[in-house]
Amino acid sequence: MYISESHTVGSTVAVDYRTASVFQKHGIDFCCKGGQTIDDACLKAQIR
Secondary structure: OOOOOOOEHHHHHHHOOOHHHHHHHOOOOOOOOOOOEHHHHHHHOOOO
16 A cells, blocks of 8 residues: 555545554544644644
8 A cells, every 4th residue: 555645644544444553653633633634644743
């Protein structure tokens, strides 16, 4: 699976459930805020 920062967090978890643990580790909500892009989620979580 190719993951891009423009994919949404929710769609990434839907395609591969194993990514949920990575998002959880970094405090990224993939359920209620799953519509945000990975790029936006990382910026908000100050990951880069």
